[in-house]
Amino acid sequence: MDIYQHLFAPFADYGFMRRALVACLALALGSGPIGTFLVLRRMSLMGDAMSHAILPGAAIGFLVAGLSLWAMSVGGLVVGLAVALLAGLISRATALREDASLAGFYLISLAAGVLIVSTRGSNVDLLHVLFGSILSVDDEALLLVAGIATLTLVTLALIYRPLVAECFDPGFLRAVAGRGSLYHVVFLVLVVVNLVAGFQALGTLMAVGLMMLPAAAARFWAVEVWSLAAVSIVMAFISGWAGLLISYDFDLPSGPAIILTAGAFYTVSILIGRHGSLRARYFPGAHFHNHREQLP
Numbered sequence: 190m191d192i193y194q195h196l197f198a199p200f201a202d203y204g205f206m207r208r209a210l211v212a213c214l215a216l217a218l219g220s221g222p223i224g225t226f227l228v229l230r231r232m233s234l235m236g237d238a239m240s241h242a243i244l245p246g247a248a249i250g251f252l253v254a255g256l257s258l259w260a261m262s263v264g265g266l267v268v269g270l271a272v273a274l275l276a277g278l279i280s281r282a283t284a285l286r287e288d289a290s291l292a293g294f295y296l297i298s299l300a301a302g303v304l305i306v307s308t309r310g311s312n313v314d315l316l317h318v319l320f321g322s323i324l325s326v327d328d329e330a331l332l333l334v335a336g337i338a339t340l341t342l343v344t345l346a347l348i349y350r351p352l353v354a355e356c357f358d359p360g361f362l363r364a365v366a367g368r369g370s371l372y373h374v375v376f377l378v379l380v381v382v383n384l385v386a387g388f389q390a391l392g393t394l395m396a397v398g399l400m401m402l403p404a405a406a407a408r409f410w411a412v413e414v415w416s417l418a419a420v421s422i423v424m425a426f427i428s429g430w431a432g433l434l435i436s437y438d439f440d441l442p443s444g445p446a447i448i449l450t451a452g453a454f455y456t457v458s459i460l461i462g463r464h465g466s467l468r469a470r471y472f473p474g475a476h477f478h479n480h481r482e483q484l485p
Contacts, residue, residue, distance in 0.1 A: 213429025244302030409462020
């Protein structure tokens with residue numbers, strides 16, 4: 190009974206905790222598969238760059254309408270998509286690689302967003318934009334996050350095969366007229382909209398954490414694309430659940446508690462995961478058989 194009360198009572202007793210838990214579930218369902226494909230495509234750092242790229246758009250929405258859900262979301266979405274497309278165009282029109290182009294935009298966007306919010310808002314507003322507050326998620330924000338998660342899962346189901354093919358052999362997809370560029374653009378849109386969803390709950394600096402840490406940790410436990418996505422979703426949701434409990438019990442900020450819990454999963458996976466972990470490489474007979482890595 191004591192264990193039940195510790196694990197479930199806060200969510201049964203308080204509506205804000207239930208909304209936060211449902212938000213974590215929706216974020217896990219949307220961000221988990223997206224993070225998996227980012228890892229497989231060796232675009233992990235792009236998620237971080239894009240999470241900062243939405244900051245100026247969110248800041249402009251804040252200037253126009255205050256802490257308005259839709260204004261900040263639309264602003265972040267427009268600027269995030271613009272940065273993604275501009276980075277791609279610059280990398281094709283110049284000698285600069287796409288990752289370097291994104292790094293430049295990331296630094297400019299972060300500085301511009303902080304400057305905009307700081308000049309027109311208070312320190313509390315700046316902290317809200319940067320770090321979010323998942324415990325203050327209302328029904329409107331919850332519907333937005335759930336809608337984005339649904340859109341993500343449906344879209345990924347429709348483009349799953351060509352997206353997987355592009356991960357492993359993009360040259361083949363181009364050779365058979367598979368419109369790889371189109372799928373790449375659609376995927377970038379999904380990355381941005383999921384970061385916008387995460388921004389509503391965790392802020393721009395923390396949103397990418399729930400997307401990338403479980404996906405990176407899943408690489409140590411699964412080898413197939415679908416199983417990677419499934420493990421990533423489960424880890425992201427458990428991180429949200431445990432992080433909320435930790436923040437509730439010890440009166441800590443909820444967003445950092447959730448991301449640090451995901452970081453703990455990542456650290457444990459590095460140490461004792463089934464595939465490619467320290468234990469699997471150096472002590473292969475300890476608990477599991479050492480499988481050869483099957484993914485890039």
